[in-house]
């Protein structure tokens with residue numbers, strides 16, 4: 001049998017460098033299959049930091065299982081938008097205090113911590129096939145749910161969900177396989193979140 005060309009399958013690196021500095025990102029992860037989830041989330045965080053994102057601007061939330069990911073992403077994206085408008089009106093209020101005492105600060109305190117809306121989210125879950133139809137139903141529902149969240153909100157939701165037939169398949173895709181280590185897909189998801197966050201913001205201004 002002919003060997004598979006290892007250069008065929010996989011992600012071509014982008015020619016553009018993306019910088020997520022100043023942007024806020026969301027990671028929601030399931031707690032099912034934690035041995036696989038932990039390195040995936042770590043891989044995503046490490047890559048985002050390498051791409052300029054401050055660790056303080058990565059919000060990490062957990063849910064019990066993958067089935068809960070779409071709801072949590074949807075509501076947390078909405079919460080970040082509420083928080084951003086509340087912060088904006090607080091700042092506007094502060095800047096119109098013309099009769100503020102001379103000792104009062106004239107601008108908002110500077111901080112690297114953002115209260116802006118999430119630029120992008122990553123939903124991380126690991127589904128491993130068991131002996132019933134459970135896996136198929138959850139995989140399908142979560143996949144469609146996450147797509148719906150990103151299209152409905154206009155905020156990119158990276159698909160960090162592994163759908164695996166065996167434990168070893170899942171471990172290898174988190175870079176911690178027992179037979180062969182494999183590649184940590186969380187790193188790709190972190191990079192995708194920063195790229196899509198930057199691009200979506202650019203597209204929102206009408207720039208192409």
Ligand SMILES: Nc1c(NC[C@H](O)[C@H](O)[C@H](O)CO)[nH]c(=O)[nH]c1=O
Pocket residue numbers: 030031032033064065066067068125126127128129134138
């Ligand atoms: N079997 C897996 C689950 N199952 C749990 C569900 O996702 C859900 O939490 C429950 O049905 C309550 O709504 N979740 C995973 O993430 N991975 C699995 O392999």
Ligand SMILES: CC(=O)[C@@H](O)COP(=O)(O)O
Pocket residue numbers: 128129130131132133134135
């Ligand atoms: C509801 C469950 O988590 C469980 O009964 C599913 O079983 P399996 O993973 O063997 O399909």
